[in-house]
Amino acid sequence: xxxxxxxxxxxxxxxxxxxxxxxxxxxxxxxxxxxxxxxxxxxxxxxxxxxxxxxxxxxxxxxxxxxxxxxxxxxxxxxxxxxxxxxxxxxxxxxxxxxxxxxxxxxxxxxxxxxxxxxxxxxxxxxxxxxxxxxxxxxxxxxxxxxxxxxxxxxxxxxxxxxxxxxxxxxxxxxxxxxxxxxxxxxxxxxxxxxxxxxxxxxxxxxxxxxxxxxxxxxxxxxxxxxxxx
Amino acid sequence: xxxxxxxxxxxxxxxxxxxxxxxxxxxxxxxxxxxxxxxxxxxxxxxxxxxxxxxxxxxxxxxxxxxxxxxxxxxxxxxxxxxxxxxxxxxxxxxxxxxxxxxxxxxxxxxxxxxxxxxxxxxxxxxxxxxxxxxxxxxxxxxxxxxxxxxxxxxxxxxxxxxxxxxxxxxxxxxxxxxxxxxxxxxxxxxxxxxxxxxxxxxxxxxxxxxxxxxxxxxxxxxxxxxxxx
DNA sequence: TGTACATCAGTGAACGCGCGTTCACTGATGTAC
DNA sequence: TGTACATCAGTGAACGCGCGTTCACTGATGTAC
Numbered sequence: 001x002x003x004x005x006x007x008x009x010x011x012x013x014x015x016x017x018x019x020x021x022x023x024x025x026x027x028x029x030x031x032x033x034x035x036x037x038x039x040x041x042x043x044x045x046x047x048x049x050x051x052x053x054x055x056x057x058x059x060x061x062x063x064x065x066x067x068x069x070x071x072x073x074x075x076x077x078x079x080x081x082x083x084x085x086x087x088x089x090x091x092x093x094x095x096x097x098x099x100x101x102x103x104x105x106x107x108x109x110x111x112x113x114x115x116x117x118x119x120x121x122x123x124x125x126x127x128x129x130x131x132x133x134x135x136x137x138x139x140x141x142x143x144x145x146x147x148x149x150x151x152x153x154x155x156x157x158x159x160x161x162x163x164x165x166x167x168x169x170x171x172x173x174x175x176x177x178x179x180x181x182x183x184x185x186x187x188x189x190x191x192x193x194x195x196x197x198x199x200x201x202x203x204x205x206x207x208x209x210x211x212x213x214x215x216x217x218x219x220x221x222x223x224x225x226x227x228x229x230x
Numbered sequence: 231x232x233x234x235x236x237x238x239x240x241x242x243x244x245x246x247x248x249x250x251x252x253x254x255x256x257x258x259x260x261x262x263x264x265x266x267x268x269x270x271x272x273x274x275x276x277x278x279x280x281x282x283x284x285x286x287x288x289x290x291x292x293x294x295x296x297x298x299x300x301x302x303x304x305x306x307x308x309x310x311x312x313x314x315x316x317x318x319x320x321x322x323x324x325x326x327x328x329x330x331x332x333x334x335x336x337x338x339x340x341x342x343x344x345x346x347x348x349x350x351x352x353x354x355x356x357x358x359x360x361x362x363x364x365x366x367x368x369x370x371x372x373x374x375x376x377x378x379x380x381x382x383x384x385x386x387x388x389x390x391x392x393x394x395x396x397x398x399x400x401x402x403x404x405x406x407x408x409x410x411x412x413x414x415x416x417x418x419x420x421x422x423x424x425x426x427x428x429x430x431x432x433x434x435x436x437x438x439x440x441x442x443x444x445x446x447x448x449x450x451x452x453x454x455x456x457x458x459x460x
Numbered sequence: 461t462g463t464a465c466a467t468c469a470g471t472g473a474a475c476g477c478g479c480g481t482t483c484a485c486t487g488a489t490g491t492a493c
Numbered sequence: 494t495g496t497a498c499a500t501c502a503g504t505g506a507a508c509g510c511g512c513g514t515t516c517a518c519t520g521a522t523g524t525a526c
Binding site for chain 2: 050051052054055133134135136137138139141175178179181182185186189192211214215217218219220221222223224225226
């Protein structure tokens with residue numbers, strides 16, 4: 001194959017894209033492909049409402065997405081790869097939640113507003129949170145480990161955030177990490193309660209919210225008394 | 231069939247048992263049956279080290295126990311039934327742990343000795359604790375619900391125990407339950423850390439123990455400041 | 461104690477089923493000129 | 494713009510496999526007398 005001709009072809013393609021009024025990869029074909037990919041992910045999330053990831057089958061997921069089993073391979077090399085993509089999506093949701101929490105003013109109401117952000121996000125993205133919370137401790141090793149890594153990352157970011165509070169300014173890193181771990185545990189437990197409760201039950205939701213706030217206030221009281229040996 | 235003859239047979243059996251020097255159901259046949267049953271449970275626990283319960287197959291479990299698949303049905307009507315039996319065994323282990331903890335003197339060292347009991351029991355019964363912790367949030371509904379019921383029971387027993395502490399004597403039931411929930415969360419999280427760590431690594435174990443003690447001390451400080459509205 | 465019969469844990473063949481994966485294909489969309 | 498060719502998402506048949514479950518059986522253990 002002649003190098004010059006390859007170059008010409010590449011440039012022609014690039015010019016074609018630049019000249020067109022569409023972004024790269026936004027043709028009808030690519031769009032349809034992305035829709036099928038999304039349908040596969042949605043199908044999996046649907047099935048995960050009543051089954052664990054380890055119990056999913058590729059054929060079920062494809063069936064739910066309205067495609068033939070072999071079409072699955074056009075999008076993911078394996079079910080496990082789809083699982084990792086679900087983790088990406090789920091933690092994108094979670095990071096959006098953290099950004100929302102950071103926008104809240106850091107006031108005396110910090111506990112209330114943090115719990116509020118959590119409850120609201122779990123409400124709006126049940127299936128993502130359910131996936132993460134359930135597969136965190138059980139299931140396929142690759143999926144489990146990816147989730148744990150993300151949660152550890154999340155906890156250490158939380159520790160960094162905590163270091164900005166006046167009380168906590170001179171805590172040791174270890175103590176901050178310990179406290180962040182405690183808070184993440186509480187958040188996960190609260191998320192589990194929310195997922196167990198009937199969806200769209202404001203009564204159950206506000207009861208859980210009240211309990212979560214109490215737990216965080218109890219921890220906060222401990223924090224005020226703590227003498228970090230950092 | 232003649233009623234009188236049936237009665238005679240039944241009584242003869244009862245007399246036979248009473249007269250023999252063996253307890254009922256302790257013949258060679260029954261003993262062998264119990265050994266096979268135990269082998270099936272052990273086989274399942276073995277497989278559960280790297281797989282979730284939902285991913286077990288009856289044939290695998292039977293294979294691991296050294297019996298033919300159909301023999302499984304002589305002991306359990308389904309894999310799910312075996313799962314429920316595993317829960318029984320696991321919580322028997324956990325209740326033994328709680329009894330051990332209650333025998334410890336309630337002193338200033340109560341946190342240290344509680345963590346100590348937990349670490350020791352997880353060390354000695356890894357597979358039971360792993361099963362409970364993993365299947366608690368994922369997996370087969372029947373198994374998951376049975377575990378949650380047991381954990382809720384455990385938490386409310388803990389709340390009762392807590393009510394005996396002087397500081398906590400006039401806390402409201404709700405606050406005691408809330409605090410027990412917090413402690414159970416911490417214990418579960420600690421158990422997860424222990425199961426993640428390399429088995430038989432005293433260094434990892436004592437590091438986790440140290441962290442767990444810190445978390446409990448932090449909570450205890452909060453408790454001392456708490457004003458229950460009970 | 462000895463004998464004849466009952467019980468029942470474990471066997472092994474057989475079944476139909478859904479699974480993951482392969483392969484050659486189709487036909488709509490995209491590209492070069 | 495029109496034509497000829499390339500790309501590639503989705504198809505459908507086919508495969509071998511391990512699965513749960515059924516069934517009639519075997520032979521050691523237990524029981525009656």
